[in-house]
Amino acid sequence: MNPNKKYPLVITNTGNLVFPTAEGPLEFVDQFSLAAIEEAISKYDGKIILGIEKNNTKKDEDASSNLYKYGILATVSIMKKWHDGSLTVMVKAEERVEVKNVEKFEDKFYMATAEETKNEKLSDSELADFKKEAERMINLGGDREEALANLIASDDLQNNADINKTLLKIYTDTPVIDKVAANAIFQELNPLSQITTLMRLIAATIDTSDIEKNINKRIKTKIDDQQKEFYLREKLRAIKEELNESGEGEENSLESYKKRLETEPYPKHVKERILSEIDKLDGIQPTSAEANIQRTYVDWMMSLPWWEKTEDIKDLGFAKTTLDKNHFGLKKVKDRILEHLAVMQKTDSVKGQIITLVGPPGVGKTSLAKSIAEAMGRDFVKVSLGGIRDEAEIRGHRKTYIGAMPGRIIQSMKRAKVTNPVFLLDEIDKMATDYKGDPSAAMLEVLDPEQNKEFSDNYIEEPYDLSNVLFIATANYPEDIPEALYDRMEIINLSSYTEIEKLKIAREYLVPKVLKEHNLENGELIFTDEALEEIIKYYTREAGVRQLERWLSSMARKFIVKELSGELTSLEVTPQIINEYLGKRIFEHTKKQESAQVGVVTGLAYTQFGGDILPIEVNYFPGKGNLVLTGKLGDVMKESAQIAFDYVRSNYKEFGIPKEIFEENDVHIHVPEGAVPKDGPSAGGALTTAIISALSNRPVSENIGMTGEITLRGHILPIGGLREKSISAARSGLKEILIPAENEKDLEDIPDEVKAVLKIKPVKEYKEVYDEVFNTKHDFN
Numbered sequence: 001m002n003p004n005k006k007y008p009l010v011i012t013n014t015g016n017l018v019f020p021t022a023e024g025p026l027e028f029v030d031q032f033s034l035a036a037i038e039e040a041i042s043k044y045d046g047k048i049i050l051g052i053e054k055n056n057t058k059k060d061e062d063a064s065s066n067l068y069k070y071g072i073l074a075t076v077s078i079m080k081k082w083h084d085g086s087l088t089v090m091v092k093a094e095e096r097v098e099v100k101n102v103e104k105f106e107d108k109f110y111m112a113t114a115e116e117t118k119n120e121k122l123s124d125s126e127l128a129d130f131k132k133e134a135e136r137m138i139n140l141g142g143d144r145e146e147a148l149a150n151l152i153a154s155d156d157l158q159n160n161a162d163i164n165k166t167l168l169k170i171y172t173d174t175p176v177i178d179k180v181a182a183n184a185i186f187q188e189l190n191p192l193s194q195i196t197t198l199m200r201l202i203a204a205t206i207d208t209s210d211i212e213k214n215i216n217k218r219i220k221t222k223i224d225d226q227q228k229e230f231y232l233r234e235k236l237r238a239i240k241e242e243l244n245e246s247g248e249g250e251e252n253s254l255e256s257y258k259k260r261l262e263t264e265p266y267p268k269h270v271k272e273r274i275l276s277e278i279d280k281l282d283g284i285q286p287t288s289a290e291a292n293i294q295r296t297y298v299d300w301m302m303s304l305p306w307w308e309k310t311e312d313i314k315d316l317g318f319a320k321t322t323l324d325k326n327h328f329g330l331k332k333v334k335d336r337i338l339e340h341l342a343v344m345q346k347t348d349s350v351k352g353q354i355i356t357l358v359g360p361p362g363v364g365k366t367s368l369a370k371s372i373a374e375a376m377g378r379d380f381v382k383v384s385l386g387g388i389r390d391e392a393e394i395r396g397h398r399k400t401y402i403g404a405m406p407g408r409i410i411q412s413m414k415r416a417k418v419t420n421p422v423f424l425l426d427e428i429d430k431m432a433t434d435y436k437g438d439p440s441a442a443m444l445e446v447l448d449p450e451q452n453k454e455f456s457d458n459y460i461e462e463p464y465d466l467s468n469v470l471f472i473a474t475a476n477y478p479e480d481i482p483e484a485l486y487d488r489m490e491i492i493n494l495s496s497y498t499e500i501e502k503l504k505i506a507r508e509y510l511v512p513k514v515l516k517e518h519n520l521e522n523g524e525l526i527f528t529d530e531a532l533e534e535i536i537k538y539y540t541r542e543a544g545v546r547q548l549e550r551w552l553s554s555m556a557r558k559f560i561v562k563e564l565s566g567e568l569t570s571l572e573v574t575p576q577i578i579n580e581y582l583g584k585r586i587f588e589h590t591k592k593q594e595s596a597q598v599g600v601v602t603g604l605a606y607t608q609f610g611g612d613i614l615p616i617e618v619n620y621f622p623g624k625g626n627l628v629l630t631g632k633l634g635d636v637m638k639e640s641a642q643i644a645f646d647y648v649r650s651n652y653k654e655f656g657i658p659k660e661i662f663e664e665n666d667v668h669i670h671v672p673e674g675a676v677p678k679d680g681p682s683a684g685g686a687l688t689t690a691i692i693s694a695l696s697n698r699p700v701s702e703n704i705g706m707t708g709e710i711t712l713r714g715h716i717l718p719i720g721g722l723r724e725k726s727i728s729a730a731r732s733g734l735k736e737i738l739i740p741a742e743n744e745k746d747l748e749d750i751p752d753e754v755k756a757v758l759k760i761k762p763v764k765e766y767k768e769v770y771d772e773v774f775n776t777k778h779d780f781n
């Protein structure tokens with residue numbers, strides 16, 4: 001990404017916005033934005049500036065003159081072009097930029113300069129104050145707990161570097177802060193003002209207006225209890241400090257540390273180390289910076305679990321019930337987990353392969369790991385490894401470093417309070433390597449049973465025993481897991497859910513969960529199956545159920561507001577109510593062709609949102625035998641089209657195509673609908689069929705779909721994502737799909753409800769496809 005350059009400007013408002021460095025779908029309807037997006041895709045690699053329009057912009061006013069100072073440099077790709085001309089695009093927000101020199105370009109769209117912003121720094125004392133305040137907030141519990149803990153632990157904060165990014169992540173991740181407020185913070189460069197506003201917003205969610213108060217009462221009883229305890233403790237501490245101005249208080253705490261060291265079973269080396277550090281404190285001026293560092297170190301050492309353990313529940317029956325209670329389906333996955341637990345019980349050890357749950361977002365990886373902890377009676381901690389590029393984030397900084405702290409592993413152990421928690425290493429595939437060292441080397445030491453008995457953290461300096469921890473990892477893409485780590489992992493795959501599975505999960509798990517979280521009684525808010533289907537089909541496009549759960553919560557919140565304002569006492573949610581409460585439908589799936597057509601064939605695609613059908617169109621017109629490709633195809637797909645074309649040309653006779661057609665015409669292949677980026681070789685068979693259909697003037701049934709790579713000799717090679725592809729084929733009403741014979745082994749992963757409506761025919765050679773589609777008969781011997 002290159003700031004200080006000109007890019008097309010797309011104007012949006014706070015309701016339709018993603019902040020750096022998140023990614024999400026946005027919608028655009030106005031002609032200026034549409035033109036800017038098209039320009040960006042064709043000439044700027046999809047890079048745009050998102051200008052944020054002020055809320056008070058009048059209808060007839062030129063929006064470009066009423067933008068906030070800071071906007072976002074982002075990359076877009078088109079997901080869906082709607083019939084009314086509007087666009088849904090996937091936007092990856094990269095960084096904050098100052099939007100300058102806005103100019104109209106040929107009256108079609110705006111261009112602007114993206115000027116790099118330099119973020120200011122906190123002073124050391126401001127940093128210290130902030131850490132204190134944030135720790136206080138953490139104790140208030142709730143959603144922000146992990147976000148704030150990550151912020152305090154972040155390398156940026158440790159180095160007092162650019163904390164803006166981390167802050168952004170917090171306020172975009174914190175559900176209590178809406179986007180208008182988030183933008184208010186985004187528009188400030190000074191981190192102190194940002195932090196103050198952020199803290200004020202978080203604090204504000206705990207009191208204020210009448211309706212809010214009532215909602216809070218229902219939702220936040222738990223937080224209130226924690227808060228009460230927190231204030232009492234704070235008061236107690238303040239009183240103690242008042243009484244011990246001379247520093248007696250500290251001596252007392254050091255004395256109590258010494259007593260604990262004597263009476264509790266601390267390992268010898270730890271006991272000696274802490275005592276010697278306490279001794280060192282004696283000779284230092286108590287108010288000096290050095291004393292502060294020294295005391296913080298002693299506090300850290302004392303607050304870590306060195307010997308505390310929970311007792312494992314060794315009951316496989318209980319484990320099974322727990323897994324079933326929290327998760328629908330996933331039989332294979334649960335069986336694998338139970339096998340793993342059985343081995344652990346038998347050998348009485350957690351050593352061995354690390355369970356790694358692999359799958360798309362929202363399919364239950366994190367919640368399964370939590371259930372494993374519950375099933376074993378262990379505590380649970382999670383650390384997110386996404387984006388970590390510095391070894392020190394795992395292993396900490398030496399204590400001589402200003403503001404040094406232990407790394408994330410040791411920090412999480414402190415939170416766990418025991419030496420044997422279940423420890424989730426989230427997104428282990430998203431660790432990066434750079435000049436600051438390779439975090440995966442440190443992770444190797446964490447996970448290797450030979451080495452993790454004596455894990456070394458730069459801050460703690462004493463070896464720490466991680467050998468009783470049960471590590472579980474999650475990843476979206478197993479191929480991105482560093483190889484050395486991969487060797488130690490037992491990969492368990494979770495795949496996307498079908499619509500029917502999603503419906504069952506929603507009905508039996510998510511709805512009860514959401515009702516409970518919002519303190520709603522049975523019968524107050526009822527979701528009909530049709531309403532759930534409406535959300536699943538038209539408001540979410542995801543492999544898992546995370547977005548679905550968010551929509552359900554959103555419905556619950558909207559209902560509570562109406563209930564408290566006296567408008568309603570109960571509500572049965574129908575599809576109409578969904579449209580009314582959640583706004584118009586967001587997604588439509590690609591529809592299958594209405595009738596058999598010449599030159600149109602349905603391929604099957606596999607994307608990060610699951611599967612989709614992929615119509616392929618071929619036509620020919622007078623020319624010189626060239627191949628013309630349109631529809632923004634990736635390089636691999638272009639090659640695949642060329643192979644398909646060459647294969648048809650060299651076998652023209654067999655496929656009933658007159659020879660002259662190739663000499664006198666150009667063949668045009670188009671893959672319409674910008675819904676998903678199109679690449680990969682798996683449309684080879686479909687491309688071949690579409691070419692034959694067009695050139696021999698024979699229609700292909702609208703009910704057949706196909707997937708499979710093709711070689712120059714007409715062999716059909718295996719493909720990925722068969723489950724997702726078949727689900728989408730069934731959803732869009734296809735009756736039959738042709739798949740590579742080598743994928744037959746994946747048939748067992750295809751849900752029964754899909755098999756019931758879809759004939760699935762495995763093929764080895766293209767000629768089998770040809771016979772099936774055009775009703776001919778080849779002799780293959």
Ligand SMILES: Nc1ncnc2c1ncn2[C@@H]1O[C@H](COP(=O)(O)OP(=O)(O)OP(=O)(O)O)[C@@H](O)[C@H]1O
Pocket residue numbers: 326327328329330360361362363364365366367368474505509510544545546549
């Ligand atoms: N099979 C299932 N049965 C019941 N609930 C489920 C199931 N799968 C997912 N969920 C629910 O969906 C939500 C999202 O799941 P979770 O956060 O565990 O996903 P994830 O795979 O860890 O995603 P990510 O990779 O983005 O962290 C959770 O509330 C979880 O309980």
